[in-house]
Amino acid sequence: MSRADDENDGQATERVVIRDRRKIDVKGKDTTVTKEAEESQETRGGAHRAAEEPEDETIPTPGLGAELEALRTELEERTRDLQRVTAEYANYRKRVDRDRSAAAEQTTGAVLTALLPVLDDIDRAREHGDLVGPFAAVAESLGAVVGKLGLVAFGEKGDPFDPTRHEAVAHLTSADVTEPSCVEVMRRGYTLGERLLRPAMVAVADPE
Known part of the structure; x- marks a missing residue:
């Protein structure tokens, strides 16, 4: 075989290799498939297979409900x-708060009740005109203190008689009244909030 034949055989072999890469179909047409096309086909094929594969069904667990x-x-x-x-x-907090308030009011009432005789002396001194000088200043200060603690005095001449608030120590009739009334107050009464510390001592006049 000559050198020319060898060269021709090499070229023929090279052409065959090249054409094999280009994938010649049976009719001799060039059907070159690029890498991108192959990947696209593989992707479509995978998606098609995934669509064909049935999804996992959720199996209810017995007793879950x-x-x-x-x-x-x-x-x-x-x-x-x-x-x-x-x-x-x-309710417990309300009861504790209510009991605490009641205990504080009871303690205050006990202290104020002990001071009532002192207040009675001050009232008598005022009626006789003896409430002057330093004694008057002390009386005013004491009155202000007990007032801040909630002590309220009641019992005035002319008030309607109230047996729940007045203690009648004398009875008489009078044409000047249309209902039982207090015509004289011997000792004033006191309240602390809604609590009666002491009733007023009065003389009562009934209508004639």
Whole structure:
């Protein structure tokens, strides 16, 4: 074989290799498939296979509904327990506050009740005109203090007689009144808030 034949064989071999890469179909047409086209086909093929494959179905767990219902029932019970405890605590706080206020008022009332004879002496001194000088200043200061503590005096001449607030030590008739009235006050009464510390001592006149 000559050198020319060898060259021709090499070229023929090279052409065959090249044409094999280009994938010649049976009719001799060039059907070169690029890398991008192959990847696109593979992607479409994978998507098609994925579409054909059935999705996993969710299999219901036996007894799950009953467990959820039990949890819901327990939650409702705990909620009711919490509401009941909250209401009981609120009532407890109210009761404690009420008892504390009552205890403070009772203590204050006891102190003020002990001071009532002193206030009676001051009233008698005022009626006789003896409330002058430093004694008058002390009396005013004491009156201001007991007033801040809630002590209120009552019992004036001409007030309608109230057996729940007045202690009648004398009775008479008078044409000047249309109902039982206090015509004389021997000793004033005192209240602390809604509590009666001492009734007023009065003389009562009934209509004729």
